[in-house]
Amino acid sequence: MASTQLTPAEQLNRDIASTRSEITRLVDEVKLTSVRNTYSTLDSAIANLPLRVQKVRARKYAFNKILETQAEEFQKQWALKRSHVLNQITTESNALQSQLRVLEGRAAGIANSAAVKMLQSDITNFKARVSASKRAVTDLFDKLNNEVNKVQSQMSQIEKTLDLAESACFGFLPTESVVRAVKALWTRDEQEDKTDPKGILFLTDQRLLFEQREEIATKKVLFVTTERKKVQELLFEVPVFSITSVQATKQGMLKNEDWLTLEFESGAFARGAKIHLDGQNCDEWQKLITQVKSRELDSDRAIEIDSQAVEKAKAAPVICPFCGGSITKPVLRGMDSIKCDFCGNVIKL
Known part of the structure; x- marks a missing residue:
């Protein structure tokens, strides 16, 4: 027309x-x-x-x-x-x-x-x-x-980190300070799939921890989820000084996925871990982990470390007083006891 x-x-x-x-x-x-x-x-x-x-x-x-x-x-x-x-x-x-x-x-x-x-x-x-x-x-x-x-x-990132830490299902050690937290996925076999746990990766001035925090399907009808349950559980923790290597990589077709590949000392829960970060830069995390391990981050503290807690950790026994076995587990600042791997007795610090 x-x-x-x-x-x-x-x-x-x-x-x-x-x-x-x-x-x-x-x-x-x-x-x-x-x-x-x-x-x-x-x-x-x-x-x-x-x-x-x-x-x-x-x-x-x-x-x-x-x-x-x-x-x-x-x-x-x-x-x-x-x-x-x-x-x-x-x-x-x-x-x-x-x-x-x-x-x-x-x-x-x-x-x-x-x-x-x-x-x-x-x-x-x-x-x-x-x-x-x-x-x-x-x-x-x-x-x-x-x-x-x-x-x-x-400030918004700090406040979000504290919110996530305060809602964690586990307790942080006395005098342990949270550095950063981020939503993440842990690939148990280094290959991402639907069964991999999703949750929160925490970095403190002493440990790296992963807490599963998600809703998972408990019942399906004709492939449609009809029932769910919330899962919140600490799946792994490792002392930062036990991290021997941390690599940051950008993956995916568009190179917009942030990944951390970590290797641990013998005696840790696993030889390493591969983590997919959700919404934060992998290079920043690599830098933070390195700064925590080298103690460089301590120079940026506004709240000083409790010196008595430091000395208490340093004075921890290296031999079990009950069986004479070697204490191989790391002793972290804020711990009040350790368990002997040989005899099972709890040793007060």
Whole structure:
């Protein structure tokens, strides 16, 4: 069906309506609403950051000692910029609103094609001025905003790690500090399949642990799951110093799957483990595990290690007082007893 060609008068009315609609859409733009929202979000983030840091410390998060300093420094920088930024937002917005009113007045009285074209050209130029005003104001605090957003992201990751740790089915050792946690899948035979357990991989300053945490099907009818049960169980733990090798690899067709391949000392629960991380970078995990093993991460502590617990672990017996057998299991800081592999007696530390 052929489209109906508009008459010159109809085309003019359409162009006028379109031009007026375009001006109407600029009302929020000239108020610099998006810039104001960014300003308000930053203002709130900086104000709340010290309390967020205080809360994760109260939850025994021991690392990123620079967090307190960053929170304080952000407040100092913002105190110097805040009023000036707000004044500039108001100044730029008032100027733009005044200019928009002129365009609105012209739009109300346009009556011919030449006037429409001229107004459309002026609207295009005005949009460029609006964009320039946004950039000018945003540039005043963009660097600080990026720095705060980076710390905000770190804080969210820390808070998520603590949430996962506090909901674990097992207990952490006294004085043991959680470094990171991530959703993960453990391939028991190094080949990923549907039966592999899914859960949470935990890294502490002493151990690497995997807790299965998922719902599994317990009953199916015609291949459709009709009943499920939640499984939450610690499947393995290994002292970090028993990790002899950790490799980070990107796998999958698009190389967007993060994997860790670990090898352990003899005496561990297995020779190694292959872990598929869900949503975190494998290179970061490799670096963290290496830093924990080398004790490099201890230099980034905000909560110091209990020296008495360290000495207690160092003083642990290497010979069983009951049977004289060698104590081969590693003694970690925070343990209050160990079990002899030979006679089965529990040795108090």
